[in-house]
Amino acid sequence: MKSEDRPDRYDLLDNESIRSILKNRKTQFLFQLPAVMFLVLVVFAGFFGIQNSNRSLVTNSVWVIWWSLLIISLAVAGRVWCLMCPFGAIGDWVQRRTFYKKVNDTFSLNRKLPVKFRNLSLAAVFFLVITWADFQFNLVNSPLNTAYFIVALLGLIVIISIIFERRSFCRYVCPITGLIGLYSMFAPFELRAKEKETCKTCKEKYCISGNENGYACPVFEYPGTMDKNNHCVLCTECIKTCHRNNISFNIRSFAGDLFTLTKIRMDEALFILILLGVTIFQTLIMIRPWVGFTRDLMVYTGASYDSVRFILFITAAVVPVLVYSIAIGTSKLLDIKISFKDIFTGYTYSIIPLGLMMHLSHNIRHLLEEGTGIIPVLSDPFGFGWNLFGTSGYIPAPLLNINNILLIQWLMMLVGLGFSVSVGKNISRRMFHGSDSAYIPVLIFVLIFFVFNLWVLGQPIMHKH
Numbered sequence: 001m002k003s004e005d006r007p008d009r010y011d012l013l014d015n016e017s018i019r020s021i022l023k024n025r026k027t028q029f030l031f032q033l034p035a036v037m038f039l040v041l042v043v044f045a046g047f048f049g050i051q052n053s054n055r056s057l058v059t060n061s062v063w064v065i066w067w068s069l070l071i072i073s074l075a076v077a078g079r080v081w082c083l084m085c086p087f088g089a090i091g092d093w094v095q096r097r098t099f100y101k102k103v104n105d106t107f108s109l110n111r112k113l114p115v116k117f118r119n120l121s122l123a124a125v126f127f128l129v130i131t132w133a134d135f136q137f138n139l140v141n142s143p144l145n146t147a148y149f150i151v152a153l154l155g156l157i158v159i160i161s162i163i164f165e166r167r168s169f170c171r172y173v174c175p176i177t178g179l180i181g182l183y184s185m186f187a188p189f190e191l192r193a194k195e196k197e198t199c200k201t202c203k204e205k206y207c208i209s210g211n212e213n214g215y216a217c218p219v220f221e222y223p224g225t226m227d228k229n230n231h232c233v234l235c236t237e238c239i240k241t242c243h244r245n246n247i248s249f250n251i252r253s254f255a256g257d258l259f260t261l262t263k264i265r266m267d268e269a270l271f272i273l274i275l276l277g278v279t280i281f282q283t284l285i286m287i288r289p290w291v292g293f294t295r296d297l298m299v300y301t302g303a304s305y306d307s308v309r310f311i312l313f314i315t316a317a318v319v320p321v322l323v324y325s326i327a328i329g330t331s332k333l334l335d336i337k338i339s340f341k342d343i344f345t346g347y348t349y350s351i352i353p354l355g356l357m358m359h360l361s362h363n364i365r366h367l368l369e370e371g372t373g374i375i376p377v378l379s380d381p382f383g384f385g386w387n388l389f390g391t392s393g394y395i396p397a398p399l400l401n402i403n404n405i406l407l408i409q410w411l412m413m414l415v416g417l418g419f420s421v422s423v424g425k426n427i428s429r430r431m432f433h434g435s436d437s438a439y440i441p442v443l444i445f446v447l448i449f450f451v452f453n454l455w456v457l458g459q460p461i462m463h464k465h
């Protein structure tokens with residue numbers, strides 16, 4: 001039904017069936033259980049199954065299927081993955097010592113994370129380390145290393161859940177929380193308070209404290225002021241605890257958060273730029289000209305392949321920050337009324353749609369060209385010679401030819417560019433007194449990355465799998 005206060009939103013919780021499903025304490029568990037069971041299978045396959053990445057359940061299901069679907073899901077549904085994430089589930093189960101019931105005592109020291117870490121700094125470092133580890137230990141091609149990685153991550157989340165309160169890991173440490181949070185601002189769904197005024201006058205604030213129906217928000221959000229998707233892990237606890245039924249789960253337009261943004265943060269701004277660089281780097285290292293380029297650099301500098309790749313990786317993460325700083329310095333010259341920090345932070349959010357579509361266009365190629373590799377694997381998940389569904393002899397073939405994939409990628413890039421420009425102009429209007437001149441250098445920055453990524457996408461590729 002259309003919300004009367006916000007006619008551009010449809011609240012799915014106005015539907016009684018959906019509301020009662022989401023109020024049920026078992027619902028999240030029913031999403032988490034299959035995910036945890038699959039994770040166990042994946043770890044088993046990594047340790048004891050076939051190590052050929054083309055035939056492995058681990059590499060096909062995690063790095064081709066899951067990772068591609070995750071990025072797609074962020075664009076179309078937001079942080080819905082977090083609702084079922086097996087890592088978050090295991091952290092919760094250990095901490096609460098129950099699968100879905102509401103208990104008062106938790107198995108945790110409930111320490112608060114130091115204030116200086118309550119931002120994206122730990123997540124950014126972790127994200128860069130994991131991305132680097134992917135290159136260094138060839139995670140995407142190694143079932144065994146992927147299994148080690150999953151077990152190490154599980155160990156970390158269990159330790160953090162036992163020491164720190166609620167889902168401190170998900171909010172501040174998870175290596176993909178920054179990426180998931182920022183991309184989910186584009187999604188056409190949002191969980192929000194129906195009426196902020198009702199929250200203001202609410203004395204109990206059970207969404208913050210929890211009650212007999214549910215837990216306090218595990219990621220320290222307060223629906224009364226929440227205005228973007230970044231941190232909400234869609235656990236549905238506030239739907240259960242709010243005694244005034246003041247939570248809505250809305251369908252809205254794409255990029256809704258970006259068009260209404262009011263709270264901007266430097267840690268998010270830097271993460272957006274680093275993510276942009278890392279995304280391009282991940283595509284760059286797969287194209288054929290990359291091989292010649294790195295070989296020439298090795299000959300010229302006398303450095304090893306690992307050193308050259310490491311330096312280029314760090315360069316890729318830093319270059320967007322530097323180029324963007326130059327663009328913002330120029331914006332500042334064109335409009336001296338705005339502070340450098342505000343203009344730097346504010347406009348980075350306009351880059352999110354383009355960055356997301358660059359990421360999507362990279363992963364959609366993996367999915368369309370390599371996704372069918374899962375078909376024979378499902379029949380023989382461990383490489384033991386089984387044929388469970390009669391498909392173990394299937395020879396994987398791309399779902400689309402390269403020209404059609406390229407067309408889809410270019411369309412995605414155009415959609416990203418369109419949204420980015422539209423959000424940028426909206427930010428100019430709302431935050432910077434309609435200063436179009438301040439936006440021009442940012443627009444040039446966006447166009448440079450757009451054109452460069454189009455060129456990268458058009459290059460012949462060397463598949464990881």
Ligand code: SF4
Pocket residue numbers: 193198199200202203204205206207208223224238241242243244245246247
């Ligand atoms: S979401 Fe519900 S419980 Fe929380 S402050 Fe608003 S009205 Fe109160």
Ligand code: SF4
Pocket residue numbers: 191216217218219220221222223231232233234235236237238239
């Ligand atoms: S805002 Fe509500 S749904 Fe989102 S994480 Fe907090 S309690 Fe869960």
